[in-house]
Amino acid sequence: MFTGIIEEIGIVRNIKKGAKSASLIVECKKIFDDLKLGDSVSTNGVCLTVTNISNSSFSADVMNETLSKSSLGSLNIGSRVNLERAMPANGRFGGHIVSGHIDGTGKITSIKKDDIAIWYTIIASPKVMHYIVEKGSIAIDGISLTVAQVTHDSFSVSIIPHTAGETTLSEKNIGSLVNLENDIVGKYIEKFSQSNNCITREFLYKNGF
Missing domain, CATH: 2.40.30.20 (Elongation Factor Tu (Ef-tu); domain 3)
Known part of the structure; x- marks a missing residue:
């Protein structure tokens, strides 16, 4: 679960496109400190799972359903994206309940x-x-x-x-x-x-x- 309070702006460093999917590499600073494999990161409002961590960046796979329902398919190398980590259990609720599932x-x-x-x-x-x-x-x-x-x-x-x-x-x-x-x-x-x-x-x- 997220709150809609953006932590930082990340930069798309690479995009690997499949037939109906994509893999993003996003550079970040603030959220990188305690980022772990399997963590959820809201990326322009889309809940993505961290699949790899390297050199101040994380990778995430984007399936066909997500590409068709969101604007992630229009991202380019160098695009800036809003980032927010999932809310910790002891975190302050600053926005509203955000699931990361785009309507x-x-x-x-x-x-x-x-x-x-x-x-x-x-x-x-x-x-x-x-x-x-x-x-x-x-x-x-x-x-x-x-x-x-x-x-x-x-x-x-x-x-x-x-x-x-x-x-x-x-x-x-x-x-x-x-x-x-x-x-x-x-x-x-x-x-x-x-x-x-x-x-x-x-x-x-x-x-x-």
């Missing part, structure tokens, strides 16, 4: 300055938009952000200078693809309510909801 990609349609802040508007599929609510949480390329505005097919977030400086979001342009992960809590609630006929409007009202 889909979105496309940036607008970037606007607002004094110190930057507004990003992102268009996404109906499947992703279904779980996005105003003032709710969304992970964009692994970054935990608060949804500021929502339309039928897009949503907007506003980032502060610290977030811009510590992540790759400020390097994106209009038309850039970003990985999106919905807040997992909403998905579980929907699944539970649909599979339990006892959860009705009357039941919720009776119990103070």
Whole structure:
């Protein structure tokens, strides 16, 4: 599990592409200190497993399912990526629950300055938009952000200078693809309510909801 608080920006040093898969070598500094084989690392929001460690870099395999559901397939040698290690049991919960399992990609349609802040508007599929609510949480390329505005097919977030400086979001342009992960809590609630006929409007009202 991750929190969406980016620890550092890594650099893709090599990409080995298979027929329907890829292997990435990512250079890092901060997270390299205690990185071990088998560790999970959120890479632009995608949970990847460390398969090799060498020379301040780690390797990770990316299967076909991940390439098709995320923007990792568009990475090039030299690309900068957001990195976060899995949350330790005694860690501080700074963002929201992020699994590293991407729901889909979105496309940036607008970037606007607002004094110190930057507004990003992102268009996404109906499947992703279904779980996005105003003032709710969304992970964009692994970054935990608060949804500021929502339309039928897009949503907007506003980032502060610290977030811009510590992540790759400020390097994106209009038309850039970003990985999106919905807040997992909403998905579980929907699944539970649909599979339990006892959860009705009357039941919720009776119990103070």
